[in-house]
Amino acid sequence: MSKQTPAVTSRIPGFYRERIENRLRTMIETGLLSEESIRHLEGGGKLTLDVADHMSENVIAVHGLPLSIALNFRVNSSDVLVPMAVEEPSVVAAASNAARQVRMTGGFFGEATAPIMTTQVQFDDVPNPAEAKVRVEAERALIFQIADEAIPGMVKRGGGCRDMDVRVLDEPNGVLVVHLYVDVGDAMGANVVDAVAEAVAPRIHELTGGSIGLRILSNLPLRRRVQVHCDVSVDALGGPELADGIVKASRFAELDPFRAVTHNKGVMNGVDAVALAMGQDWRSIEAGAHAFASMSGQYKPLVIWSRTESGIHGELDMPMAVGTVGGSTRVHRGVRAAFELMGIQNAGELAIVMGAAGMASNLAALRALAGEGIQRGHMRLHSRKQEVQESARVEAKKVERGGQ
Ligand code: MEV
Numbered sequence: 001m002s003k004q005t006p007a008v009t010s011r012i013p014g015f016y017r018e019r020i021e022n023r024l025r026t027m028i029e030t031g032l033l034s035e036e037s038i039r040h041l042e043g044g045g046k047l048t049l050d051v052a053d054h055m056s057e058n059v060i061a062v063h064g065l066p067l068s069i070a071l072n073f074r075v076n077s078s079d080v081l082v083p084m085a086v087e088e089p090s091v092v093a094a095a096s097n098a099a100r101q102v103r104m105t106g107g108f109f110g111e112a113t114a115p116i117m118t119t120q121v122q123f124d125d126v127p128n129p130a131e132a133k134v135r136v137e138a139e140r141a142l143i144f145q146i147a148d149e150a151i152p153g154m155v156k157r158g159g160g161c162r163d164m165d166v167r168v169l170d171e172p173n174g175v176l177v178v179h180l181y182v183d184v185g186d187a188m189g190a191n192v193v194d195a196v197a198e199a200v201a202p203r204i205h206e207l208t209g210g211s212i213g214l215r216i217l218s219n220l221p222l223r224r225r226v227q228v229h230c231d232v233s234v235d236a237l238g239g240p241e242l243a244d245g246i247v248k249a250s251r252f253a254e255l256d257p258f259r260a261v262t263h264n265k266g267v268m269n270g271v272d273a274v275a276l277a278m279g280q281d282w283r284s285i286e287a288g289a290h291a292f293a294s295m296s297g298q299y300k301p302l303v304i305w306s307r308t309e310s311g312i313h314g315e316l317d318m319p320m321a322v323g324t325v326g327g328s329t330r331v332h333r334g335v336r337a338a339f340e341l342m343g344i345q346n347a348g349e350l351a352i353v354m355g356a357a358g359m360a361s362n363l364a365a366l367r368a369l370a371g372e373g374i375q376r377g378h379m380r381l382h383s384r385k386q387e388v389q390e391s392a393r394v395e396a397k398k399v400e401r402g403g404q
Contacts, residue, residue, distance in 0.1 A: 008032065008343070010071050010079040011103070016093065017388050027069065027341060030081070037337035041067075045334045054331060067277060067334060068092040069341065070270075072099035074107025075356050082357055083338035084273035090381050091269045094364035095357055101236040102363070105311070108356035110228035112348035116162060117184050117321060118221050119193035121201050122213030126174035132208040133166045136178060139207060140164055143200050147180055150199030154192050159183040161196065174210050181223055186347040188281055188323035193217045219287040219321075226320040226348075228355035233311040237367060243312050245370025246363070250305035257299035263362065264293055267302045267316070270361030274354045278342070279328035279335030281321070285354075288319040303362045316359045320351035 008030050015023055028038055047062045070082040070092050082099075084092050102108060126132050136143070147161035154160060163181040180200065184192045197215035205212050234243050253263035268289060275282040293300050303316045324347050328335050344350050368377040 008079055008081065010073050010081050011100075012071055015069075015071055023069070027081070030341070032081075032340050032343055033337060034340060037333065037340055040333040041337055045337070047332060047334065051331055051333070055328060065276065067338070070099065070357065070360075071096040072103050073353070073356060073360070074099070074103045075353055076109055077107065080343065080353055081341045082274060082353060083277035083341055084270075084357070085276040086269070086273035088269065090377070091273055091361065093381055094368070095270050095273075095360040098360040098364040098367070099356075101232050102230045102360065104236045105231045105233050108228050108230045108352075108359060110226060110352035110355050112226045112320065112351040113224055115159075115184050115186070115189065115347055116181050116221070116223040117189040117193045118218040118223065119180050119182060119197040119216065120218050121178045121180070121197050121204060121215050123176045123178075123205065123208045123210045124174060124213050126176045126208045126210035129168040129171055129174050129176045132176055133168055135207040136166045136204055137164075139203070143180070143203060146200050146203055147182065147196045150195045151182075151192050154182075154185060154187070157185050159185040159192070176208055176210070178204055179218070184323075186324045187326045188284075188321055188347075190217050190281070190284070191326075219284045220291040221288060221319045221321045222292070224319055224321055226316070226318060226351040226355040228316040228352060228359055229314060230356075230359060231308065231311060231313050232363065237311060238371070242367055242370055243307060246305050246312055246366045247307045249366045249370055250301065250303075253301035254304065260293065260299050260301045263301045263303070263366075264289065266365035267358040267362045269365075270357035270359070271354050274357045275322070277335070277338045278322070278350065279332050279338075280323070281327070284321055288321060292319050303359055305363075305366070314359055314363065316355050318355065318358075320354060322350050322354065323347050324350055
């Protein structure tokens with residue numbers, strides 16, 4: 001990860017025990033936050049009605065969620081603070097805890113593919129789909145030119161149309177679909193590729209005949225993927241039984257879609273929480289993740305764990321359509337603050353951190369399930385939180401009374 005300031009550490013022991021204002025002060029002391037973001041967070045991080053009214057329609061108020069920082073993450077040999085917005089208790093603590101265990105063996109390592117989004121143009125009632133396919137493929141260069149002319153800004157920034165597929169979905173009824181693969185740079189890219197699909201449709205129609213159908217991105221961006229891996233030692237996990245238990249749990253998910261979906265829900269606990277904090281389209285990430293998990297014909301886990309001599313090895317592979325420009329990244333002050341804290345440079349780095357957060361969440365869940373069970377872990381965390389809150393209340397009272 002090319003990084004922010006070298007001084008930043010994501011290892012902040014006792015952070016959870018601090019009062020909110022002290023936690024925020026620690027974040028401010030990293031030097032990552034702009035004055036504007038500091039003011040915004042000190043004010044509680046509320047979205048103003050004015051901004052909300054620009055983001056959606058029929059707005060009557062704003063809807064809040066906790067904004068937290070998951071700690072201990074080391075990704076591609078750099079520490080990274082991981083903002084999370086999530087309503088479910090334990091997600092942030094569990095991810096931070098798992099990241100601490102992974103950190104002991106170097107942290108998470110990942111890579112993202114080039115930011116290639118997929119867009120689809122549908123044609124119906126095409127007279128001879130097989131022949132139409134050949135005609136469309138022969139016009140590849142011209143179609144790419146029309147595509148690029150529709151997105152001059154993106155082409156100027158180094159993006160543009162890269163590849164094409166023509167798929168006959170239903171020969172007798174003449175259903176033919178053209179995929180265009182577009183490099184969208186650091187954007188999530190939905191608008192960019194929708195524009196491409198609409199621009200190329202008329203020319204392709206001249207080649208296919210029939211009628212033009214849908215022109216829209218696919219939320220299964222198979223060519224825009226993130227892969228993350230990590231190793232965790234037996235000692236960090238708390239013993240060989242836990243290591244074996246995690247691997248057996250992973251195998252269970254590989255064998256059974258009923259388990260795989262819950263396993264993946266645990267992965268998405270981390271991915272979605274970061275997506276929300278970073279203003280990403282989490283519905284699209286969710287849709288892509290589950291479609292990808294089903295690609296083999298059986299719904300499969302997005303993270304797989306195997307046993308090594310010294311512990312376990314984890315691998316995550318999933319589509320990840322995220323952006324660092326456009327969308328709410330520009331308008332939402334809290335999202336901008338989250339970007340400053342995470343300090344990533346581009347969409348690929350964001351995808352890798354999100355993959356790492358998903359892996360950490362999955363690891364924490366499997367470790368709990370393979371050990372004491374999820375309920376006891378939840379209850380322990382809950383009572384620890386209550387103790388911390390109680391002692392913070394006592395401290396606050398003391399300060400009010402003049403430090404007696
Ligand atoms: C709960 O939010 C997520 C888990 O169900 C995930 C899993 O079972 O692996 C604990």
